[in-house]
Amino acid sequence: MSRSAHPAGPRHADVLSEGHYAAPPADLNSLDPKVWAQTVTRDADGVVTVGGVPVTRLAEEFGTPAYVLDEADFRARARAWRTAFGQDADVFYAGKAFLSRAVVRWLAEEGLNLDVCSGTELATALSAGMPADRIAFHGNNKSAAEIERAVGAGVGRIVLDSFQEIVRVAHIAQSLGRRQRVQIRITVGVEAHTHEFIATAHEDQKFGIPLAGGQAAEAVRRALKLDGLELIGIHSHIGSQIFDMSGFEVAAHRVVGLLREIRDEHGVELPEIDLGGGLGIAYTSDDDPREPHEIAKALSEIVTRECEAARLRTPRISVEPGRAIVGPTAFTLYEVGTIKPLEGLRTYVSVDGGMSDNIRTALYDAEYSVALVSRTSDAEPLLVRVVGKHCESGDIVVKDAFLPADLAPGDLIAVPATGAYCRSMASNYNHALRPPVLAVRDGAARVVVRRETEDDLLRLDVG
Ligand SMILES: *Cc1c(COP(=O)(O)O)cnc(C)c1O
Numbered sequence: 001m002s003r004s005a006h007p008a009g010p011r012h013a014d015v016l017s018e019g020h021y022a023a024p025p026a027d028l029n030s031l032d033p034k035v036w037a038q039t040v041t042r043d044a045d046g047v048v049t050v051g052g053v054p055v056t057r058l059a060e061e062f063g064t065p066a067y068v069l070d071e072a073d074f075r076a077r078a079r080a081w082r083t084a085f086g087q088d089a090d091v092f093y094a095g096k097a098f099l100s101r102a103v104v105r106w107l108a109e110e111g112l113n114l115d116v117c118s119g120t121e122l123a124t125a126l127s128a129g130m131p132a133d134r135i136a137f138h139g140n141n142k143s144a145a146e147i148e149r150a151v152g153a154g155v156g157r158i159v160l161d162s163f164q165e166i167v168r169v170a171h172i173a174q175s176l177g178r179r180q181r182v183q184i185r186i187t188v189g190v191e192a193h194t195h196e197f198i199a200t201a202h203e204d205q206k207f208g209i210p211l212a213g214g215q216a217a218e219a220v221r222r223a224l225k226l227d228g229l230e231l232i233g234i235h236s237h238i239g240s241q242i243f244d245m246s247g248f249e250v251a252a253h254r255v256v257g258l259l260r261e262i263r264d265e266h267g268v269e270l271p272e273i274d275l276g277g278g279l280g281i282a283y284t285s286d287d288d289p290r291e292p293h294e295i296a297k298a299l300s301e302i303v304t305r306e307c308e309a310a311r312l313r314t315p316r317i318s319v320e321p322g323r324a325i326v327g328p329t330a331f332t333l334y335e336v337g338t339i340k341p342l343e344g345l346r347t348y349v350s351v352d353g354g355m356s357d358n359i360r361t362a363l364y365d366a367e368y369s370v371a372l373v374s375r376t377s378d379a380e381p382l383l384v385r386v387v388g389k390h391c392e393s394g395d396i397v398v399k400d401a402f403l404p405a406d407l408a409p410g411d412l413i414a415v416p417a418t419g420a421y422c423r424s425m426a427s428n429y430n431h432a433l434r435p436p437v438l439a440v441r442d443g444a445a446r447v448v449v450r451r452e453t454e455d456d457l458l459r460l461d462v463g
Contacts, residue, residue, distance in 0.1 A: 192239025237276025354388010
């Protein structure tokens with residue numbers, strides 16, 4: 001991605017030479033609809049509102065920091081995925097991106113399925129009424145207790161991730177008198193174009209069984225022999241924050257190649273393939289994600305073409321978007337605290353949260369944008385780094401961004417596109433109390449996950 005320095009931005013060559021910030025937008029008060037949830041706008045007083053509720057009211061009533069989730073937007077995105085894929089495909093929302101009982105109910109109502117990857121995520125899903133047969137259970141190291149719970153609950157599929165697990169799941173299913181529907185997760189040697197630590201289809205990685213060297217074919221051979229398992233398909237997940245469909249093209253080609261081998265060897269045509277998740281969203285105005293209908297069309301064309309070439313019936317496709325559904329639907333609301341201009345460098349703006357509520361910047365070098373949301377301003381753009389309040393110099397929320405130069409303690413700022421992997425990866429570092437998730441819709445806000453309290457933390461500390 002190329003970035004250009006703006007002459008009206010920072011005034012120092014050493015900062016300019018780093019060059020990894022965008023130019024200031026023409027109007028600092030404007031909110032790019034690409035990165036903000038659908039119902040976000042400014043009211044007549046210049047205060048940002050979401051679902052008709054001003055952020056100043058949210059801060060007053062619920063405190064900061066807080067994750068603010070636009071319910072109408074969440075439902076609209078879930079529905080768009082469901083509609084785009086139609087009746088011949090399934091959309092599994094990847095619960096690890098953000099999971100709460102409210103979200104599970106919305107998904108159930110909108111006709112989506114759900115991926116979980118721990119016993120507790122499974123418990124959350126079941127407790128909110130997601131039918132077990134619409135749940136897929138993932139993970140590279142599922143415990144025997146988790147497998148028992150999943151099989152016992154009747155989950156629609158378990159995605160097998162290793163040779164040991166093939167035997168383990170078969171054994172547990174048999175001992176419970178069940179035949180468990182399973183897929184085998186394979187790694188196809190596709191590297192998605194994204195940060196190394198979040199790419200997951202190299203073969204040198206912990207997930208899946210490599211296609212290379214006939215290992216995936218051997219896994220299929222073993223699974224087909226076991227009475228406790230009903231092998232329904234092959235699974236591939238190639239990475240995250242992907243914009244380019246060509247990775248899926250290669251993955252589908254290789255998965256269908258395996259289906260053909262299976263047909264030739266066993267006379268069995270597996271009925272399903274799962275192409276995973278990983279579709280990108282706009283974190284900043286520079287990102288241009290595709291719409292669900294474009295993705296659905298591309299994937300279905302790729303699979304159909306590959307299957308025709310292999311003379312296979314086209315299997316039922318499933319996909320597992322997490323970030324692409326929930327990511328854009330929420331922002332994090334912070335109050336500005338200390339502002340520290342460093343002569344010749346940049347201005348550090350501290351907020352009342354940080355890496356405990358958004359680890360992605362520190363972990364993946366993720367880029368975010370930020371805006372002043374409690375008022376508008378006509379002041380000059382100021383190059384800032386938004387940092388948290390933790391005892392760690394890598395505690396950065398937004399590396400480089402422009403905010404108005406008259407920014408002051410007590411102002412509210414918000415970081416958009418924090419719906420995915422922020423609350424779900426939040427920590428209690430420095431005994432931070434994890435922020436609440438507020439769902440806003442039609443002029444009303446409600447807490448769907450409450451703020452942690454000191455009592456919550458002290459209760460765990462049994463001395
Ligand atoms: C993480 C993950 C997903 C979701 O990834 P997103 O980038 O949030 O879309 C889907 N499937 C599997 C197997 C995953 O591990």
